[in-house]
Amino acid sequence: MKKVMKRIKVIGIVVACMLMIAGCASQQQPSVSSQEPDNNQSSDINNIPEEIPVPSESETLATLQITVGDEILTATLWSNPASESLLAQLPLTLAFEDYGGRELIAEPLQPITMEGIPERDSPQEGDLSFYAPSNALSLTYADLGEWVGAVRLGRIEGDLSILKNHSEPVMVMIEQVE
Template sequence: MKKMLRLASILVISVVLVACGNNDSSATERDSNTKNHLNGVAEQSKGESMADTRVKLMFSNKEVLVRMYDNPASKDFLTQLPLTITFEDYIGKEKISILQKRLSMDDVQAEELSKKGDFAYYAPWGNVAIFYKGLEDATNDLIILGQIESGKENFENVDGDFTGRIEKVTK
């Protein structure tokens, strides 16, 4: 009987030690996989830098150049280009157009205030907005996609609706 208890004890201890050993190797493997994944993400981010990414909005023989920001919503917007959309004036401060396909909101934080020249996305309505005047009482659902670099004044002088084409500018 004592031999059976010793054998059972040895068997239980062996199983526990093997299980702990497997967990340690799994943890090491998991840490290694996590490091490889994070390195891959960092390399991918470097490769997909949007520092020089611009879009051009053309309407009524006018052109507006927007420097895009590096965020998931901006990247998703770029996949929809080229677009021909109709803008309408909204509250005398912005031109808006509802997109046919909503932008991805994964891992995106909304901005607090818009300023003149912002190119933004308003998630609840699914529309893009170009601010030609600042908006003091901004919503927390506004994602800034980019900033106008040239042609800001073209929006202030446009009355009513207008149709424009947005294209990615190639280097």
């Protein structure tokens, strides 16, 4: 009986130590920092939140027509404050330039609001997105990775190859389809 009591006491001490260690470790977890590397791309896996809230893809705000040169794409604009900000500026005709072989970008006439938008997002191939630090509206034709200040506005449908291989700026008209 004495051995059993001694084992219970040792187990109790071990459990108490484990709980103390777990409590200290949770208090020392790195928090998501607003300070990012110079290029604003998050590379520290510890600074990425477990779940990144993204704009609502289930609620459609509007359907857009995107005319690239003489080719036409359509896009579904999702319901979020940034998309509403873009919609208020339409129709837009802008000179888009290739950036990094992954997207066509242009500066909208007015900045797009980031109020109420998550701090970071991961634009993917086929997304209409916005990157606030450089005020760039993006027609994305390759995955961009996660960026602080990025927001996905909607989804482009159609042949994305028409967005590629532009060595010179290309005129793009974005308008709402009634």
